[in-house]
Amino acid sequence: MSPSLTILISGATGLIGKPLCAALQARGHQIRTLSRSKHGDVQWDVDAGRLDAAALNGVDAVIHLAGESVVQRWTAAAKERILQSRVQSTRLLVDAILQQAPGPAFISASGISYYGTDLEAWADESSPMGDGFLAEVTQQWEAAARPLSEAGIRTAFMRTGIVLSGQGGALAKMLTPFRLGVGGRIGNGQQQMSWISLPDLVQAYIFAVENESVCGAINAVAPLPVSNAEFTATLGTILGRPTVFPVPAAIVKMIFGEMGEETVLSNLAVRPQRLTELGFEWQHPELESALLAAIH
Template structure:
């Protein structure tokens, strides 16, 4: 069988790297964003434990079951595919100390395709490139996670409650917090369906409309992170949809803040979701946290959303609002919707392309939330956006370069308005040039300052040396 090898270098002791891999959040964190993998079960690093997930092979999703064997704690583990798309797959992860502060992982994979006679001559273009990108991504993700965790080694781990934990950001946030050693509980509604790999996680059940706890206790958490709200780009806007967009943010936020304010053991910190839609449509005006709000529908919604957290502030709970920009990941949000037209060569300027897109990588979204959580001086409004916002035309050009597709075919704004109605104006044709001044001043350093590097990592298009 062919053998694939990769060596990843880590500026961390081997014990820390092994500990990260053996954490409950590691499996979801390590899956490449572009692969469309759906975790089902994350097995511990013990003999006989199984990891299960669904993976996209072309347009088809297939289940992959891997069983761990020959595990030596702190040194090596193997996983062998017992069901999946390959004819065979046996993967050795060997953890090698370099010195007291650095280490390596030597990955060795023996594999073959279902039709074994095709394995050798098709390997260079069917498997090798994909594996090169996957292991490069894994190495970067593990190293960056470990570095962010180490920044707060001097502080105790926290007991954290997260609402909106099944959303795009919430799922990755919970996985990272678990990998960092925090004790994570999910705040869910009775109708919430947890992802399969989180089905055994601790939960508190509440009615977010009535503001009542149904099962569990809100007392005793160090930090509560609130990520609530119906998707603003999921459906065409009408009066009913706009009302839902607002009430799904303001009502749960007010109810949760009020509950926290009246606890016997309230949290020290309340991090409440928000959005850069607060600033409205501002052209090329440079905006930061001190800038005035806008006057359109989204600006008014965000203003009332932030005001809904006031009971927590009045109770003396350190409160921070996270004004999030366009989160860049192929797993969801704006980028996922842009990929198909971009692949077809239709990712050019939209409505002239002069409107600013203030974006943030999924990594920076997660790390910035963790930074706010662990930094006691951080309270008030924070823009969670990269320090280099781009016009829509520049954004499209960067995507075209990374994906090797033309990015010049324009899409007139009136066409979008016909297709999407009012939503097109607010979400696509309007823009804000937002800077994360307060976040940077608080000591946060960005993982991705520039869009091209962000896209290359999350889309599996990195320029590799090997």
């Protein structure tokens, strides 16, 4: 068991943040939440560049989850919010961390979109950055924390796949049509989906916080991706519903535009090389058990 740590966590009110805070507390860690609202123990104003550096006094690690949701129509203003909410917030935390001695470890959310939108082969952490808006966002997001590693402070970027939860995110949005029996594959269904169960992601963050050897890019995905067609069939079987209504790629592009192309239509087979090497154990390595845990 790790010694009790004091952890500052941004985005603690979100899908990942809520169960992560509960799990960290259950392991005996002290949590200090950072929010734009009064729900946080400490408030910050990312747009105005305001964070009281004293918020980090006595903190052993910072977990940075905050960021504007990417699930919205990508107008120019929305894209700017998606980017700046991550880059500016990281810069604020980096400045505050650099004022501490020793500087707390920095564990940040990131995304597998770093690798692009359409991969011909598997990606692992050594793969190059790909194309697309989200690749650019993740690259700038991670680069904003570079002063920390240059100062010798441990930093890790959790390049996260599709998080499976019945409470929010992609799966929760799919549940209603699937339960009504009007679910189906998206596009030709051949695109690879790299996913992770929410409980496994929470454990991966805890592993990263407690384990001094976790640093750099970490692919937070299950060991095996599935095609969208396999995902659709498995979800239909679990729900006991037919999945015979495919959603053509053209419709996705018409309704969701660029956002749809870079999310539900993206083809990303990502391997969790670093987590595997570090000995991380998945509670839900198979899609069926992850979906069952998320839905029931």
